[in-house]
Amino acid sequence: MPLSCRVRGSHIARLFPIVLAVAASAACAQATILRYGQAASAARSIFSLPVAVAEREGLFRREGLDFRIVIPIPGGSDKMIDALHDDTVDVTHVATPFLVRAALAGSDAVAIAAEFNNPVYSLVARPEIQRIADLKGKLVGLADPAGSITISMRKLLALHGVRESDIRVKILEGTPTRLNCLRRGECAAVPLGQPQDLLAQSEGYRLLGVSNDAVPEFLYTVTAARRSWAAANPDAVVRYVRALAAAFRIIRDPEKRGAVVKIIVETTGVPPAIAERTLALYFEPGRKVLPRQGEIDLAGLAQVIAFMGEAGQIKAPLPAPERFVDLRYLRLAGVR
Amino acid sequence: MLAFLAVAVAWAPSGARAGGEGFGPDDHAPDEGPAYFGFVKDERGAPVRDAKVSASYKTSLTLVTRTNATGGYKVRGFKKEISPSDVVITCAKEGYRQLRVLRRPPPKGKPVLSVETECRLQRE
Numbered sequence: 001m002p003l004s005c006r007v008r009g010s011h012i013a014r015l016f017p018i019v020l021a022v023a024a025s026a027a028c029a030q031a032t033i034l035r036y037g038q039a040a041s042a043a044r045s046i047f048s049l050p051v052a053v054a055e056r057e058g059l060f061r062r063e064g065l066d067f068r069i070v071i072p073i074p075g076g077s078d079k080m081i082d083a084l085h086d087d088t089v090d091v092t093h094v095a096t097p098f099l100v101r102a103a104l105a106g107s108d109a110v111a112i113a114a115e116f117n118n119p120v121y122s123l124v125a126r127p128e129i130q131r132i133a134d135l136k137g138k139l140v141g142l143a144d145p146a147g148s149i150t151i152s153m154r155k156l157l158a159l160h161g162v163r164e165s166d167i168r169v170k171i172l173e174g175t176p177t178r179l180n181c182l183r184r185g186e187c188a189a190v191p192l193g194q195p196q197d198l199l200a201q202s203e204g205y206r207l208l209g210v211s212n213d214a215v216p217e218f219l220y221t222v223t224a225a226r227r228s229w230a231a232a233n234p235d236a237v238v239r240y241v242r243a244l245a246a247a248f249r250i251i252r253d254p255e256k257r258g259a260v261v262k263i264i265v266e267t268t269g270v271p272p273a274i275a276e277r278t279l280a281l282y283f284e285p286g287r288k289v290l291p292r293q294g295e296i297d298l299a300g301l302a303q304v305i306a307f308m309g310e311a312g313q314i315k316a317p318l319p320a321p322e323r324f325v326d327l328r329y330l331r332l333a334g335v336r
Numbered sequence: 337m338l339a340f341l342a343v344a345v346a347w348a349p350s351g352a353r354a355g356g357e358g359f360g361p362d363d364h365a366p367d368e369g370p371a372y373f374g375f376v377k378d379e380r381g382a383p384v385r386d387a388k389v390s391a392s393y394k395t396s397l398t399l400v401t402r403t404n405a406t407g408g409y410k411v412r413g414f415k416k417e418i419s420p421s422d423v424v425i426t427c428a429k430e431g432y433r434q435l436r437v438l439r440r441p442p443p444k445g446k447p448v449l450s451v452e453t454e455c456r457l458q459r460e
Contacts (some may be wrong), residue, residue, distance in 0.1 A: 035398075040413065073401040073411045088388070088400050269367075
């Protein structure tokens with residue numbers, strides 16, 4: 001807490017010992033700056049939803065956080081942990097394979113809360129492509145080769161007898177970029193997250209399959225912090241986790257559905273009907289796309305580690321998922 | 337606060353590099369505002385490489401990049417609605433302190449496609 005707050009709090013406390021001291025404390029708490037790293041590719045995608053809801057609904061402010069979004073340029077999933085280490089951000093959104101890879105390379109970054117589980121990535125193609133097997137010899141836009149999007153797409157293609165060597169691949173970071181490639185006619189097919197996959201289908205593009213057909217449930221994106229930073233700033237971390245947990249409760253609240261749809265529309269630029277369909281998809285029985293309160297599913301993280309082992313990115317014996325998380329802040333925030 | 341953040345971020349470039357290399361066809365969004373570019377120099381005018389450059393909109397949204405070997409940087413990703421006068425450029429590097437920031441005035445009567453800002457650092 002800034003010195004000015006402590007001084008002001010003491011001064012007020014001398015005059016009105018309890019009530020105003022509490023009020024002053026709350027006011028001062030607003031000065032706690034928290035810099036949140038967001039990948040450029042996530043800034044206008046559905047994956048910014050939990051943080052967008054927390055911000056829009058005033059949940060960070062309620063927790064006394066001055067929440068600031070920082071976007072590293074050049075972006076990319078692999079840059080987010082770097083941003084923790086060079087003091088560009090305090091906490092960051094990151095896809096789990098990149099967290100695991102950084103931790104195995106010596107980073108002390110750990111997951112402190114879950115943001116998205118079990119994403120639904122749709123393989124969407126130009127209208128003339130009838131089925132996945134038709135992609136042989138064609139250009140397919142994929143995400144970072146080390147990430148779970150590409151891993152799940154490889155598995156989906158394999159289910160239909162298509163190996164990666166059968167297609168031409170262009171690496172494109174972020175659903176909006178991949179959708180652009182499809183619209184330009186350069187890519188024959190691309191994996192798209194929501195809501196752009198639904199938008200593309202409404203424009204006549206063809207859905208060939210979804211990632212969930214090929215991969216079991218896994219932990220997709222988390223908020224990460226350096227252990228050392230979090231240990232030195234536990235109050236800020238707990239307040240962040242508490243706000244995030246409240247955001248997930250709002251997203252699940254049917255009475256708040258209109259407000260959440262509005263946030264999706266403003267963040268991603270899709271029509272309200274597409275935003276509605278996105279939420280309906282996420283809450284289909286068994287989808288489990290969104291955590292209930294930011295809780296971390298260790299089995300889902302173990303699945304990511306297994307993916308990385310299968311892809312040859314890490315060698316056996318595979319590390320335990322507990323190595324990559326610190327659950328104390330969730331516990332302190334009352335999330336089980 | 338994200339009420340404005342939602343309208344503040346255009347689809348940010350994924351392949352951008354400090355100094356402007358690597359801007360491909362994916363990098364432009366129709367709702368994107370001007371690029372912010374320039375150089376970071378020391379007190380003698382020599383380029384400072386690997387300096388951190390921040391473009392901040394009302395403190396709540398910041399795009400951060402680093403300078404290249406010539407001290408150059410370039411960032412974009414703010415939406416058209418964001419006035420360049422609301423975007424503050426700062427620079428930093430370990431062992432230096434920021435001396436001053438000089439923004440070149442844009443040409444009058446023409447749409448602003450890019451905003452040049454020089455940032456000077458001084459060794460501590």
